[in-house]
Amino acid sequence: MTTEPKKTAAKNLFIDNRWLIITAIFAFIIYLLLPILTPFLVAAILAYMCDPLVDRLCLVGVGKFRIGRTLATVLVMAGIFGIITLLLLILIPLLQKESLLIAERLPSTINNIRTTVEPWLQSKFGISFAIDGAQIQDIITKNWKTAGGLLGDVLMMAGNNGMALIGIIANILLLPVVLFYLLRDWDIFVARIGQLIPREWHDKTTNIASEIDQVLAEFLRGQLSVMLAMSAFYAIGLWFAGLDMALPIGLVAGLLGFVPYLGFALGVVLALVVAALEFTSFGQLIPVLIVFSLGQLVESMVLTPKLVGDRIGLHPVVVIFALLAGGQLFGFAGVLLALPVSAAIAVGLRHTKDNYLNSDTYLN
Secondary structure, eight states: OOHHHHHHHHHHHHHHTHHHHHHHHHHHHHHHTHHHHHHHHHHHHHHHHHHHHHHHHHTOEETTEEOOHHHHHHHHHHHHHHHHHHHHHHHHHHHHHHHHHHHHHHHHHHHHHHHHTHHHHHHHHOOOOOOOHHHHHHHHHHHHHTTTHHHHHHHHHHHHTHHHHHHHHHHHHHHHHHHHHHHHTHHHHHHHHHHHSOHHHHHHHHHHHHHHHHHHHHHHHHHHHHHHHHHHHHHHHHHHTTOTTHHHHHHHHHHGGGSTTHHHHHHHHHHHHHHHHHOSSGGGGHHHHHHHHHHHHHIIIIIIIIIITTTTOOOHHHHHHHHHHHHHHHTHHHHHHHHHHHHHHHHHHHHHHHHHHTSHHHHO
């Protein structure tokens, strides 16, 4: 007699909370699949960003000839990987060259510090540097001569951690494959997802999704413009300041600008380290600091308000927390996914707030 009401109550409880239960199960499955999700998340983000460009290429043609979706996808992917390859071809040789210069100049820089700073520290605090520039030079020379053995060490490490290496290589090779299919069939996927939405919620869901898409599109375009502009600003400014590694440091500082203050902080540290090894006086460091100070003013007071503004609708502290949380949960893909998810949550919260302010609970 008592089992039937209990079954009915359990059934009603499941029906009333079915979407919450389904969401929890889906989140748990995502958590279990975290180790293999990275290439799929990165590919999905890139597909979302590049889909408008593929759509535009599909409209290009001469006469009756039109670029098909597959060819447009191949062209866009070739452009993406071409840009990445170009950046690597620019950065890697410069970093190798500057690494050699740093290795050569480090002992003399340490000797300069000893002759200028050590007497003051000795007289004031009784501190002296137990560092010999000749010994450092000898260590660096020996390491450069034996640098060829690094490949053997890497191969031995790869042999000891074969499965981890295979996983990394598999993710790298899987990324372009997943990206191709997602980008080619993006509109089909979106249409099929739309067909699964209950008709009662379809119009409301479509409006919210369109609003999220508009917010993300504006934010991504503005953020990309800021990143490119700041890369050019830092590279040109550091070049005028006389820094040899102006281009790679400028690119790093500018392109990492999507993470608040990370690009600026990393750029300042790299620039000061290189400048300390390259220049001979403290006064020569001042132009480098001026470049980054002006860069922050230009970015925060001109470029970001003009090109990005408050389009994402999130406080900077929330943005930083979202980026850290995304990185903790999903790694690098989580950092890329954090802002789109945050924008979607922000739009949803705005609609929830509007519904609450118009509800009887609030008005009464």
